[in-house]
Amino acid sequence: MLLTVMNLTACDDQKKKNGQVVARINGEEITAPQLEAELQYAGRLQDDSAAPRQATREQAMEALIDRQLLLDEALRNKIDRDPALIQIIERFKTQAVVQAYLESRSGDQEQPGKAEIDSYFQAHPEMFAHRKVFEVEQLIIADPDFSAPLKAMMDSSRSLSQVAAWLRQNKVAHVQRHYSYSSADLPPEVGSRLQRLGRNHLFVMKDGERDLLCALTELRDSPVTPDAAAPQIERYLMNKKMQEIAISEITRLRSTAKLEYVKKPADSIDSKGSPVVATPPGKQQPVVRKSIEMSGVAGLE
Template sequence: MAFANFRLFLLLSGAISVAVVLTACDKEEPTEKKSGQALVSVNGKEITMLQLNDEIRRANIRADQYEAASKQLLESLISRQLIVDEAVRNKLDRTPEVMQARERVIAQVITQAYLQGIMSKVVKPTKAEIDEYYQKHPELFTHRKQFDLTIVRIATKDLSEELKKVLDAAKTLDEVVLWLEKNKVQYIRNVASRSSTDLPPQMTTLLQEKSKDTIFIINEQETSSLIYVNAVKESPVALASAAPQIERFLMNQKFKEATDAEITRLRAAAKIEYLNVKDQKPNDEKPVSSSSDELMPDSLEGMSNSAPISEGAIERGITGFK
């Protein structure tokens, strides 16, 4: 129950800021009775069944927890309304920070609603499209590889020039570990498996072509990982297993294309003037949008025996087909 109370506290505290942000809008419009059956009135403001059900949905409450959770969430909604009322009484809803945050939240909610409309019109990928994607990407499916890795993590500050020379000369991580122990450098050693679908294509190619006697270095700010490939195995995935994830991938791709097309249409129809902005791109520039390129590592350099890899690259890449 203590955990449940803490969880409800997080829900309450997270919702309060949004409620304060949106309350200013209520003051600008005549007071209207909220839709839904009223459960409680707090200083004349109703809390409805619709609000409670929304909180229950967001909290992912199990059926056997519904009664107890609904009572706690209702009390949380009452507490939230009391805090919002007091915040408004102290004019916190009119501070520049809250006013700006309110505009951002409203824009996000409206944008999400509009994008949901676009998504509802996107046609699901056909079986033929899924089969075609499967056949065109053997590296992800029929020729999928599994990499068995040994990973040694050390503090980046301990990645000295002397250690880098040891890494260049070493044939295995065992040699490096002996040097770390001799020089009293703390480390954590473990093993992991990654498939070619867990990693960016450049990383997969790198691990396959340069894995022999190569120790890869991944710098992750305060921590650095030394990675050695123990084995590369065949790990094919059948179409039946891959189909659901291919379908999701293609659906996301179609949604992105539809969204980009809509943004392009809106920009073409709009009059956009850049004011007090230097070196801004022209209005006909392609819209900036999320891309799969964000999942790819930066350029890979220095293919010496110890090969550095971009920050976090081993943990990035397209979603794996397990």
């Protein structure tokens, strides 16, 4: 999306491209520097099973060609003049400039050393050495639909299929799905309770404004070796350091800025009356913890 935005904002400078031409599409040139930039961006997203460089290079070339074709058609249809799109472009431009500034402030930031990576690995066994996978069947309902009669029914039920039949009979809207959680996805206390609970016992997990009526169908070990985990941990630690730099810089700039709220947006306060904290800029962390709470059903305390 960001590369598309940069292409759109540079559409008036198409004739100013420099560098060796590697392809032409309807007269528009794709240059070697553009291809190298695409490869560099793709390299940030690749995992440990990334394709060889030649295959990646060919994929990047085809992606540039596809994007140029779509861009030409979008410009022909004057999509770039849509006011809503112009706002999106400006937002992404701002994010790109801010990210570049934060990276410049980080200077020659050292890569995490082996000792730091090993320490993180040892401190989080639930994510790596003792990682487990929980296979869970779920019925997803809106939070207000989790009534006392439904809870009582789950307490006496022996299977999730019986709960699904009760929901259909009482015309409670629901979605059924199968989901896999790893112990890295869940808060440690939830993972521990699931292990104690065992298979086929019913329980409830809250996920925001939804209730997940669940049954654990399978529990298996899925350890990650130190060598396999090292690149993931390194990316996470680098991201964490970048977030710390962002927070420090924002704090410094706010302390010297003359800030005046002419009209404070109503949605700047959450439902509990607390200020909404902005997420510091940075790449997505490799380990994402879901905001899930677990409550007892069928004898689970």
